Amino acid sequence: MMKKMLFTDSFLKTGAPAGGDAVRAASHPVCKEVREEQMNICVIGTGYVGLVTGAVFADLGNDVICVDKDESKIEMLKQSEMPIYEPGLEEMVVRNVEDSRLAFSTDIGEGVRKSEVVFIAVGTPPAEDGYADLSAVTDVAKIIARNLDRYKVIVNKSTVPVGTGDLVREVIDRNKIRDVEFDVVSNPEFLREGSAITDTLYPDRIVIGAPNGNVAMRIVELYAPLERPMLITDVHSAEMIKYASNAFLATKISFINAVANICERAGADIVQVIKGMGFDSRIGPQFLNAGLGYGGSCFGKDASCLIHTADRLGYDFKLLRTVVDINSEQPLRFVDKIRNALGDLEGKTIGILGLAFKPNTDDMRDAKSIDVIGALIADGAAVKAYDPIAIDNAKKIFPQIQYSSNAYDTAEDSDALVIITEWNEFKLLNLERLKERMKRPIIFDGRNMYDPQRMKRLGFEYHCIGRCDNAKGSNGINGH
Numbered sequence: 295m296m297k298k299m300l301f302t303d304s305f306l307k308t309g310a311p312a313g314g315d316a317v318r319a320a321s322h323p324v325c326k327e328v329r330e331e332q333m334n335i336c337v338i339g340t341g342y343v344g345l346v347t348g349a350v351f352a353d354l355g356n357d358v359i360c361v362d363k364d365e366s367k368i369e370m371l372k373q374s375e376m377p378i379y380e381p382g383l384e385e386m387v388v389r390n391v392e393d394s395r396l397a398f399s400t401d402i403g404e405g406v407r408k409s410e411v412v413f414i415a416v417g418t419p420p421a422e423d424g425y426a427d428l429s430a431v432t433d434v435a436k437i438i439a440r441n442l443d444r445y446k447v448i449v450n451k452s453t454v455p456v457g458t459g460d461l462v463r464e465v466i467d468r469n470k471i472r473d474v475e476f477d478v479v480s481n482p483e484f485l486r487e488g489s490a491i492t493d494t495l496y497p498d499r500i501v502i503g504a505p506n507g508n509v510a511m512r513i514v515e516l517y518a519p520l521e522r523p524m525l526i527t528d529v530h531s532a533e534m535i536k537y538a539s540n541a542f543l544a545t546k547i548s549f550i551n552a553v554a555n556i557c558e559r560a561g562a563d564i565v566q567v568i569k570g571m572g573f574d575s576r577i578g579p580q581f582l583n584a585g586l587g588y589g590g591s592c593f594g595k596d597a598s599c600l601i602h603t604a605d606r607l608g609y610d611f612k613l614l615r616t617v618v619d620i621n622s623e624q625p626l627r628f629v630d631k632i633r634n635a636l637g638d639l640e641g642k643t644i645g646i647l648g649l650a651f652k653p654n655t656d657d658m659r660d661a662k663s664i665d666v667i668g669a670l671i672a673d674g675a676a677v678k679a680y681d682p683i684a685i686d687n688a689k690k691i692f693p694q695i696q697y698s699s700n701a702y703d704t705a706e707d708s709d710a711l712v713i714i715t716e717w718n719e720f721k722l723l724n725l726e727r728l729k730e731r732m733k734r735p736i737i738f739d740g741r742n743m744y745d746p747q748r749m750k751r752l753g754f755e756y757h758c759i760g761r762c763d764n765a766k767g768s769n770g771i772n773g774h
């Protein structure tokens with residue numbers, strides 16, 4: 295197993311080793327060799343991760359070909375139309391296509407043959423048993439094998455359970471037709487949808503799990519222009535870092551939601567509790583917001599996969615199981631609040647503000663709106679919904695509900711408004727105007743966006759999470 299080395303930001307900027315294990319990237323022979331030429335890169339899978347990665351590597355001066363089996367996606371990209379919404383992405387793609395550094399194709403084999411580094415960025419959805427479905431990864435590994443015409447580094451950027459690097463190596467070895475060497479690296483991705491370009495340009499860290507130092511250096515050189523902290527480690531540890539990070543963040547969210555549920559019973563205010571906790575530098579305020587729970591394409595599936603990985607390795611990860619349970623219950627508790635306040639929902643009109651799993655994305659995967667709207671419809675409510683950009687995707691899931699073009703139209707004749715996604719524009723709503731349009735001025739705020747005292751003054755019945763459903767509580771008074 296290779297020695298672990300740590301590259302710090304200051305080290306990459308100054309060239310001075312910052313710790314005992316730091317090594318200067320540029321002094322490494324492989325890096326010198328690579329630095330003098332642009333790298334030819336193939337990125338397989340043009341989703342959130344692949345497309346953003348490809349665009350950023352092209353922007354750093356490399357020749358990048360992004361390939362995907364989805365013909366319609368590639369056709370859109372060839373016409374400079376983005377298949378996903380991501381701030382700054384379109385400009386970056388167009389600029390690099392115009393400068394001939396970025397191209398799109400459905401010919402995966404050709405992309406592999408043209409490149410010295412091949413990134414795998416295909417989806418790894420949950421399998422039926424909760425483990426990861428690795429079929430897309432093994433499918434592309436077979437294509438890579440058949441097109442391996444000279445030494446290449448295969449970099450796994452998809453989130454994959456520990457041991458998948460070994461599996462990719464085996465599949466390529468078994469299927470390659472020429473006697474050519476290759477290496478498999480794990481380079482997990484930590485970008486967040488909605489800020490994917492910024493996160494890729496300024497990542498907190500870059501993790502490179504490689505079988506040896508020479509291979510690691512090729513990837514270090516690729517990322518060196520970003521001047522961000524890099525951790526070079528072995529493949530298994532890199533794979534585990536990704537799962538452990540997402541599972542830890544999911545744990546923070548479920549933990550604070552559980553505390554919020556106790557606050558409601560105890561008459562405490564979760565917003566004050568979070569402030570008090572967040573000042574502790576060992577805890578920090580990030581990812582401590584009470585709400586409807588985590589959603590999106592990653593946390594749920596990654597937590598589930600880590601539980602199953604642990605099971606396969608003979609360890610019962612009880613803590614993470616409970617994190618998942620708390621997260622599944624949270625939107626249902628919220629629907630109970632709506633039922634308790636409104637009574638029978640049959641025939642009532644409920645307006646939904648926010649559909650995407652979080653702001654600044656149109657991604658509906660595991661969005662909490664799905665649980666809440668699903669339960670409201672099952673109870674016989676008529677649902678109207680608005681989201682700044684996720685309506686087209688939401689229509690694929692709920693074709694039967696009514697969609698509005700803004701929050702005020704959603705409020706029109708509604709028996710209640712329900713906030714699911716904390717879009718910035720909802721913070722800036724004219725609440726008096728909103729109230730005038732509603733049949734009854736009742737708001738259920740699943741993201742604690744407003745001050746309960748202000749809502750009361752404005753004449754709303756305001757229900758939120760962990761702070762205001764109890765009169766005896768500390769009601770958001772600052773410094774209480």
Ligand SMILES: NC(=O)c1ccc[n+]([C@@H]2O[C@H](COP(=O)([O-])OP(=O)(O)OC[C@H]3O[C@@H](n4cnc5c(N)ncnc54)[C@H](O)[C@@H]3O)[C@@H](O)[C@H]2O)c1
Nearest residue numbers: 339340341342343362363364416417418430433452453483
């Ligand atoms: N979305 C995120 O925020 C995020 C963040 C970090 C890591 N990840 C991980 O990155 C990976 C990709 O996620 P994503 O959100 O970009 O997924 P995505 O679904 O948006 O994109 C995956 C792409 O892979 C393509 N694909 C699937 N099978 C293929 C095949 N056999 N050949 C060629 N192309 C194929 C699909 O057509 C699709 O365009 C996943 O493992 C995910 O867990 C995602």
